[in-house]
Amino acid sequence: MEPSRPTEKQNDPPEIVVLRWGHRPQRDVRLTTHVALTARALCASGFILSDVEDKNIAETIEKITAHWGGTFHFEMGIPWKKAVDDWKMKGGVIVHLTAYGENIQTSDVLSRIKSLNKDVLVLVGSQKVPGNFYSNDVSDFNVSIGNQPHSECAALAIFLDRFFAGEELAKDFGRAKMKIVPSARGKKIKSDIEIMRKSYGS
Amino acid sequence: MEPSRPTEKQNDPPEIVVLRWGHRPQRDVRLTTHVALTARALCASGFILSDVEDKNIAETIEKITAHWGGTFHFEMGIPWKKAVDDWKMKGGVIVHLTAYGENIQTSDVLSRIKSLNKDVLVLVGSQKVPGNFYSNDVSDFNVSIGNQPHSECAALAIFLDRFFAGEELAKDFGRAKMKIVPSARGKKIKSDIEIMRKSYGS
Numbered sequence: 073m074e075p076s077r078p079t080e081k082q083n084d085p086p087e088i089v090v091l092r093w094g095h096r097p098q099r100d101v102r103l104t105t106h107v108a109l110t111a112r113a114l115c116a117s118g119f120i121l122s123d124v125e126d127k128n129i130a131e132t133i134e135k136i137t138a139h140w141g142g143t144f145h146f147e148m149g150i151p152w153k154k155a156v157d158d159w160k161m162k163g164g165v166i167v168h169l170t171a172y173g174e175n176i177q178t179s180d181v182l183s184r185i186k187s188l189n190k191d192v193l194v195l196v197g198s199q200k201v202p203g204n205f206y207s208n209d210v211s212d213f214n215v216s217i218g219n220q221p222h223s224e225c226a227a228l229a230i231f232l233d234r235f236f237a238g239e240e241l242a243k244d245f246g247r248a249k250m251k252i253v254p255s256a257r258g259k260k261i262k263s264d265i266e267i268m269r270k271s272y273g274s
Numbered sequence: 275m276e277p278s279r280p281t282e283k284q285n286d287p288p289e290i291v292v293l294r295w296g297h298r299p300q301r302d303v304r305l306t307t308h309v310a311l312t313a314r315a316l317c318a319s320g321f322i323l324s325d326v327e328d329k330n331i332a333e334t335i336e337k338i339t340a341h342w343g344g345t346f347h348f349e350m351g352i353p354w355k356k357a358v359d360d361w362k363m364k365g366g367v368i369v370h371l372t373a374y375g376e377n378i379q380t381s382d383v384l385s386r387i388k389s390l391n392k393d394v395l396v397l398v399g400s401q402k403v404p405g406n407f408y409s410n411d412v413s414d415f416n417v418s419i420g421n422q423p424h425s426e427c428a429a430l431a432i433f434l435d436r437f438f439a440g441e442e443l444a445k446d447f448g449r450a451k452m453k454i455v456p457s458a459r460g461k462k463i464k465s466d467i468e469i470m471r472k473s474y475g476s
Binding site: 175 | 376410420435440
C-alpha cells in the first residue's frame with residue numbers, strides 16, 4: 073500500500089524540502105548559498121546539502137534565519153539516497169528539476185504533482201546528475217522550467233512560485249529581528265523593537 | 275514630452291533587457307553567468323554587463339546561444355549610467371529589482387509596469403548598489419520579489435516568468451543546433467539534422 077502523509081499533517085498544506093546534489097565546496101559555495109536562500113525566501117521548509125558538509129553555507133543560512141525570521145531547517149552531509157529513501161518511506165513525492173523533464177508551462181505536470189497533496193522533496197543538481205535521477209528508482213516526476221539550459225537557482229524559484237501560487241512572496245516570517253517594509257522608493261526596515269511593539273499591540 | 279517607443283516597434287510586445295551592475299570578475303563569474311543564462315532562457319532580448327568586461331562570461335553565453343538558438347544580445351563594459359540614460363532617451367522603462375521595493379505579489383506594481391507597454395531595462399545588482407538606484411534619477415520602479423533576502427538570479431527568474439505570463443517557457447528558440455524534447459523520463463535531444471528535416475518537411 074502506498075504510504076500516506078502522517079495523520080497529524082493531513083490537514084496542513086504540503087511542504088517542500090530542497091535537496092542540493094553534487095555540491096563542490098570550493099567551486100559551488102556561492103551558488104549553493106543562493107539556492108538555499110531562494111528555498112528559504114520562497115517558503116520551502118528546509119534544505120538538505122547532500123553527501124558533503126559546508127560550514128560556510130550552514131552559517132550563512134542560520135544567520136539569515138536568525139535575523140529575518142521563520143523556521144527553516146538546514147541539514148548537511150546526509151547521503152542523497154538515504155534522504156530520498158526516507159522521504160519515500162514517509163509517503164512524500166520526489167520531483168527532480170531538470171531541463172529535460174516535462175515542461176511546467178506546456179504540460180499538466182504541476183497539477184499532477186499538486187493533486188497528490190503530498191510533501192515534496194525537490195532535487196536540484198549542480199554537476200551532471202547520476203542517470204538514475206531520471207528513473208522512478210529516484211524521481212516521481214522530472215520537471216523542466218522551460219527546455220533551455222539556465223540556472224538551478226532560477227528553476228527552483230519558478231517551481232516554488234508556481235507550486236505555492238505566489239502566496240509564498242506575501243508570507244510574514246515569524247520571529248524576525250528585522251523586516252523590510254516594501255516601498256516604491258528607498259530602503260525601509262523595521263527593527264525587532266518595532267516588530268515587538270506591534271505584536272504586543274503597544 | 276515623454277518619448278514613445280519607435281514607430282516600427284509599436285505593435286511588437288515589449289522587450290526586456292537585463293543590466294547586471296557591480297559584477298566582480300573573479301568572485302561573481304558563475305553567478306553572473308547564471309543570471310545571464312536565466313535572462314536568455316526566459317526570453318529577455320539581451321544582457322548588459324555594465325562597467326566591466328569579462329570574456330569568460332561572453333564566451334559562455336555566445337556558445338550557449340550558438341548551440342541552443344535564439345537571438346540574445348550580450349554587451350559588456352558599457353558604463354551603467356550611459357546604458358540607463360540611453361534607455362530612457364529611447365522611451366524605455368527602468369525596473370530595479372531589490373528586496374526593498376514594491377512587492378510583486380502584494381502590490382499592483384507589475385500591472386502598472388505592463389500597462390505602460392514599453393521596453394523594460396531590468397537592473398540587477400550584485401554588491402550593494404548605489405543609493406540613487408532607488409530614486410527616480412535611475413529607476414522608474416523598485417520591485418521586490420518577496421521582501422526576504424535571497425538571490426538576484428531567483429528574483430530575475432520570477433520577474434520574467436510573471437512579466438511574460440509563463441509564455442517564455444513555451445517559446446521555440448529559432449536557429450538551434452540542439453533542442454530538448456521534454457520527457458517524463460530520460461534525456462531526449464533533437465540534433466540540427468532532425469530539426470532541419472522537420473523544417474523542410476522531409
